[in-house]
Amino acid sequence: MHVFGGISNVIIGSDGLKGLVIKNLIAYKKTIEEKEDYCLLRVSGGYNMTRLAKETAEFGYEGLEYHLGLPGTVGGGLCVNSGWYAHPPSKYIGDPVHEVCLISKDGATRIEPKEYFHFDYDYSVLKKTGEIVLWVDFKLKKADPEELFQHGREALDYRKKTQPFGIPSSGCYFQNIDGKSAGRIIDQAGLKGYTIGGAQVSTVHANFIVNTGHATSEDVQKLAQHVKETVKTKFGIHLEEEIIWL
Ligand SMILES: Cc1cc2nc3c(=O)[nH]c(=O)nc-3n(C[C@H](O)[C@H](O)[C@H](O)COP(=O)(O)OP(=O)(O)OC[C@H]3O[C@@H](n4cnc5c(N)ncnc54)[C@H](O)[C@@H]3O)c2cc1C
Structure with a gap:
């Protein structure tokens, strides 16, 4: 069983969810x-x-x-x-x-x-x-x-x-690191606007991955992986997901 509220902090993979889903x-x-x-x-x-x-x-x-x-x-x-x-x-x-x-x-x-x-x-x-x-x-x-x-x-x-208001996203994708803004780090890595398929690092706030129209969960996953690898290579920083992946 899965219980959600606004489903605003969650990404569900293309395989969907098994079992009862409740939106409270x-x-x-x-x-x-x-x-x-x-x-x-x-x-x-x-x-x-x-x-x-x-x-x-x-x-x-x-x-x-x-x-x-x-x-x-x-x-x-x-x-x-x-x-x-x-x-x-x-x-x-x-x-x-x-x-x-x-x-x-x-x-x-x-x-x-x-x-x-x-x-x-x-x-x-x-x-x-x-x-x-x-x-x-x-x-x-x-x-x-x-x-x-x-x-x-x-x-x-x-x-x-x-924040990218009015465009589909799941809020901040990565956790801040010891109070340091993950968005600022991703921005400094030059990733604002970077796009894979329909998923894009928001041009407004680099810690938001937005759906420009037809993003699949795979697009989002690949883009997030690219962001993680780039930030690790450039700054030696390991980003952890804030988003809940199901
Ligand atoms: C545009 C945008 C802006 C955002 N800005 C912020 C921000 O400023 N600060 C911030 O912290 N977050 C932000 N978020 C992330 C998100 O909106 C919040 O974390 C929000 O509070 C999640 O609530 P929800 O009801 O949508 O939770 P959901 O996404 O539905 O669920 C999140 C988790 O909570 C669990 N859950 C849901 N309901 C219950 C319940 N009744 N009992 C127990 N567990 C439950 C779910 O199982 C899941 O694990 C933003 C998201 C978006 C899209």
């Missing part, structure tokens, strides 16, 4: 606790991340506003601990997590605290366990909605300016 679009949210200085908000795993970023900013709940413009869902974002890296310190979806309800492979549900997930850059324990996020309780500080919106807009504008 279950969308609900409710306030669990409201205090003077914070709100505990329960959000389903299938909730759209950009919608949540917008709504929480509107309510004046701080912690998710920088994810405005992030494709995908809360569950997918939590699994890979999606982030906003433009200005330090980085902001991750895992940061404001209080606890999470999971379904394990045997179908049992249980609740785990934030510590269980070992959130890190492009990592949560869910990448290893394959457990499914049913809902998440976010603990969000109260703040000025206008200020939160400003941060959200800043993030969205930055994404629009620096």
Whole structure:
């Protein structure tokens, strides 16, 4: 069984997937606790991340506003601990997590605290366990909605300016290396615009491989391999995939 959210961080090979495929679009949210200085908000795993970023900013709940413009869902974002890296310190979806309800492979549900997930850059324990996020309780500080919106807009504008918006891709292809931008390294290797079949190293952001129309998964794989080999030869740097290949 495979569970996805927005399928925005995944590439599926031409052979397809065997077994049951679930695209989780279950969308609900409710306030669990409201205090003077914070709100505990329960959000389903299938909730759209950009919608949540917008709504929480509107309510004046701080912690998710920088994810405005992030494709995908809360569950997918939590699994890979999606982030906003433009200005330090980085902001991750895992940061404001209080606890999470999971379904394990045997179908049992249980609740785990934030510590269980070992959130890190492009990592949560869910990448290893394959457990499914049913809902998440976010603990969000109260703040000025206008200020939160400003941060959200800043993030969205930055994404629009620096990422290939509106062209099919799966987001950043390779992981950054010790905080060093993989995109900058690929750019310095002279690979922007390099094309194999229908797959191209984006001319906007070199860590995005875009589909110019009819890319096959083999085109993407060959192009990624070329990028890896070129970067290794030129700089001695080994790039690791951020994309999840299935
Ligand atoms: C244009 C573009 C821009 C992007 N910008 C960013 C960015 O700024 N920062 C960033 O970090 N990423 C970025 N990404 C990558 C991606 O959008 C995010 O990582 C996103 O949060 C993934 O969510 P998703 O729902 O699409 O996950 P999917 O791609 O559907 O799944 C990703 C992984 O999560 C698992 N999963 C999905 N739902 C659940 C669930 N309910 N429970 C448990 N596991 C689940 C899947 O099995 C899979 O292993 C970008 C992608 C694109 C296309």
